[in-house]
Amino acid sequence: MEEANRTTGKDFIREIIDQDLKEGRYREVKTRFPPEPNGYLHIGHAKSICLNFGIARDYQGTCNLRFDDTNPTKEEVEYVESIMEDVRWLGFQWDGLYYASDYFEQLYQWAEFLIQKGLAYVDDCSAEEISTMRGAPTEPGKPSPYRNRSVEENLDLFRRMRRGEFPDGSRVLRAKIDMNSPNLNMRDPVLYRIRRATHHRTGDTWCIYPLYDFAHGQSDAIEGITHSICTLEFENHRPLYDWFLEALELPHKPRQIEFARLNLSYTVMSKRKLLELVQEKIVTGWDDPRMPTISGLRRRGYTPEAIRTFAERIGVSKVNSLVDINFLEHCLREDLNKRAQRVMAVLYPLKVVITNYPEDQVEWFDAENNPEDPSAGTRKIPFCRELYIEQDDFMELPPKGYFRLSPGAEVRLKHAYYITCNEVIKDPSTGVPIELRCTYDPESRGGSTPDNRKVKGTLHWVSARHAVHAEVRLYDHLFTIEDPSDIPEGKDWKEFINRDSLKILTHCKVEPGLRDARPGDTFQFLRQGYFCADLKDHSSDHPVFNRTVTLKDTWSKILKKGNG
Ligand code: ATP
Ligand code: MG
Numbered sequence: 420m421e422e423a424n425r426t427t428g429k430d431f432i433r434e435i436i437d438q439d440l441k442e443g444r445y446r447e448v449k450t451r452f453p454p455e456p457n458g459y460l461h462i463g464h465a466k467s468i469c470l471n472f473g474i475a476r477d478y479q480g481t482c483n484l485r486f487d488d489t490n491p492t493k494e495e496v497e498y499v500e501s502i503m504e505d506v507r508w509l510g511f512q513w514d515g516l517y518y519a520s521d522y523f524e525q526l527y528q529w530a531e532f533l534i535q536k537g538l539a540y541v542d543d544c545s546a547e548e549i550s551t552m553r554g555a556p557t558e559p560g561k562p563s564p565y566r567n568r569s570v571e572e573n574l575d576l577f578r579r580m581r582r583g584e585f586p587d588g589s590r591v592l593r594a595k596i597d598m599n600s601p602n603l604n605m606r607d608p609v610l611y612r613i614r615r616a617t618h619h620r621t622g623d624t625w626c627i628y629p630l631y632d633f634a635h636g637q638s639d640a641i642e643g644i645t646h647s648i649c650t651l652e653f654e655n656h657r658p659l660y661d662w663f664l665e666a667l668e669l670p671h672k673p674r675q676i677e678f679a680r681l682n683l684s685y686t687v688m689s690k691r692k693l694l695e696l697v698q699e700k701i702v703t704g705w706d707d708p709r710m711p712t713i714s715g716l717r718r719r720g721y722t723p724e725a726i727r728t729f730a731e732r733i734g735v736s737k738v739n740s741l742v743d744i745n746f747l748e749h750c751l752r753e754d755l756n757k758r759a760q761r762v763m764a765v766l767y768p769l770k771v772v773i774t775n776y777p778e779d780q781v782e783w784f785d786a787e788n789n790p791e792d793p794s795a796g797t798r799k800i801p802f803c804r805e806l807y808i809e810q811d812d813f814m815e816l817p818p819k820g821y822f823r824l825s826p827g828a829e830v831r832l833k834h835a836y837y838i839t840c841n842e843v844i845k846d847p848s849t850g851v852p853i854e855l856r857c858t859y860d861p862e863s864r865g866g867s868t869p870d871n872r873k874v875k876g877t878l879h880w881v882s883a884r885h886a887v888h889a890e891v892r893l894y895d896h897l898f899t900i901e902d903p904s905d906i907p908e909g910k911d912w913k914e915f916i917n918r919d920s921l922k923i924l925t926h927c928k929v930e931p932g933l934r935d936a937r938p939g940d941t942f943q944f945l946r947q948g949y950f951c952a953d954l955k956d957h958s959s960d961h962p963v964f965n966r967t968v969t970l971k972d973t974w975s976k977i978l979k980k981g982n983g
């Protein structure tokens with residue numbers, strides 16, 4: 420977790436912004452969130468979204484959504500649409516909506532301008548040759564034999580590149596900067612390459628495409644962005660970012676600021692790897708509830724509030740680190756605890772027959788919907804002679820300290836009566852208990868007896884006659900190791916995928932009110948965890964609930980320990 424400045428309470432980015440405003444470098448604050456539409460957004464992007472939109476909000480500035488769509492081979496409209504949906508769902512609304520591809524003509528003109536100034540040249544070397552000649556940081560690079568072409572020849576070749584006279588990969592346009600710079604990014608970076616690929620917006624208009632470095636800063640400048648916030652791997656691109664603004668003589672100069680990307684334990688954040696999980700059907704799609712994508716988290720039952728709180732609390736830092744997924748889950752529980760309706764659901768049913776309860780009788784008990792929120796009200800739940808309880812809540816030979824049901828023991832049924840187990844009926848072939856015959860104490864209605872008899876266990880249950888049959892999906896981490904982006908030498912990251920990350924229970928029994936659950940509704944299944952009706956597969960005919968998170972909060976324990 421990042422410590423903000425002790426006196427101002429602000430993170431280092433907001434401190435820079437304060438300084439810039441104070442010194443008059445900028446008069447207003449304009450940020451942008453610039454995803455490449457080559458995959459779905461993940462929780463790491465959420466951090467960047469909360470940061471950029473949050474800063475715009477705090478400084479009464481603006482924040483644009485800009486698609487960084489300069490690489491047509493990997494980008495698709497499906498991704499553009501999902502990104503817009505996810506940003507909105509997180510609770511943000513962009514001021515301007517832009518596409519780097521809208522600037523292709525302007526960027527091209529700027530490239531010609533650099534050529535005219537003698538600051539760019541067409542290079543006929545292959546990508547491999549260029550990379551070899553670029554050298555290593557400790558030794559100088561070698562200039563390309565084409566480095567000193569005349570302005571006329573460069574202009575002619577670059578125009579013909581645009582017209583499609585040369586095959587893909589045969590030539591590139593490079594900036595002419597410094598082949599001896601200790602920063603490899605400054606050793607004549609490539610600005611344009613020839614690539615015949617249909618772009619999702621510009622179609623086949625272009626066969627040359629600008630590289631990220633030549634597009635990003637200029638797009639920021641066009642939109643009047645003041646603070647261009649990006650992740651640490653771009654730190655050594657900043658001299659180049661500034662060089663273009665200078666060389667192109669752009670009047671408005673945005674400032675690039677880098678922060679550490681979010682890494683979460685037991686998952687990966689690389690779009691390339693997430694795409695592989697999808698393509699190889701290791702997950703059911705980008706929105707699989709095990710995925711760290713925004714759409715996966717949404718389907719899992721995460722709320723935008725929980726994600727925003729998480730992003731705020733982890734803060735921003737200049738050092739990469741791994742955030743414990745338990746902390747994300749802690750933020751989620753905190754939010755769901757306030758809003759989720761409590762219900763009773765039995766995941767592994769075991770039948771209970773109350774032998775002294777009248778066959779045809781039904782009682783409706785009042786149950787509070789949320790003890791944290793009295794305004795959530797109450798609901799009625801039915802009780803009758805045959806019930807289901809959790810298989811785990813019964814043991815024939817209980818160890819010491821087991822307070823749930825066992826032969827001869829008495830427990831409380833939540834909201835209802837005390838029951839005592841008198842007889843266990845077993846499957847004759849397997850010996851597994853299949854039915855418990857119990858009696859109830861009519862005097863214990865509502866959870867206590869006139870003689871104040873103590874029982875230690877309180878169980879959840881559902882009425883067998885009224886129960887709704889449901890499918891419940893239990894999820895576990897996608898990876899078996901804490902940091903799957905740091906794989907031991909010689910191993911493949913896919914070896915660490917958790918092949919048991921999904922368990923489907925098809926015989927669950929839930930209380931009747933859940934028949935009316937709508938996709939996306941969240942609940943606390945008492946004693947078990949938070950669950951939500953699946954956004955895709957749930958219907959009243961076939962209810963499907965995803966386990967969002969269990970009730971056990973390991974993060975709170977860590978916090979308590981830390982505080983002594
Ligand atoms: P990948 O390398 O997996 O494709 P990316 O960083 O290239 O991811 P972009 O679509 O370019 O993905 O990211 C859009 C914005 O979100 C960028 O400003 C980027 O710095 C930021 N971002 C991406 N991943 C993270 C992360 N894990 N933590 C914080 N910010 C992130
Ligand atoms: Mg990127």
